[in-house]
Amino acid sequence: MVTSPVIGPVVFLAVMWLVFLVATSVAAPIQGALDSLVSGPLSAGFRALFSAVGLGGSWVEGLLVYGLVAGIGMLLTFVPLIALMLALLALLEDSGYMALPDARHRPLTALLVPFTSCSARLTVYVLVVATLAAQKREIGLRWTVFGVAMQLTLAWSLAVAVFQVGRVLS
DSSP states (O other): OTTOTTHHHHHHHHHHHHHHHHHHHHHHHHHHHHHHHIIIIIHHHHHHHHHHTTOTTSHHHIIIIIIIIHHHHHHHHHHHHHHHHHHHHHHHHHTTSSOOSSTTHHHHHHHHGGGSOOHHHHHHHHHHHHHHOTTOTHHHHHHHHHHHHHHHHHHHHHHHHTSOOSOSOO
């Protein structure tokens, strides 16, 4: 049933949706706590340190507290979500549900992930199209279709030329 060409994709989408829901709902409180830690006591500690050495309110404080500390803190808030998502996907792969039939598919898949459109990239597409090409709203769709076509072309090229995989899109 799971490998059925009709029911299989529906089951796969349902499983992926469940993985997404679990990862985001479990990670949300951890992300909130990390954000509160960085924007609260950690930033306050750095501001107090800069005030103690006479750099309070300076551009150095602004750069380090609101740039570096806030930026690293923002990145850290994504770590729980990514870790949970990877753990759940590893669990699915170890269960055999998402196992790739050939070990050469794994590095190929890893190389193609950056080319996959995600909700963040689609948001950027919408903002750029709305800003630069307000009269041509179909450009966002064209970018997405072009991105998928390029990903499939790159997948086929890498599979055949580099990884020498027989069947690419099986």
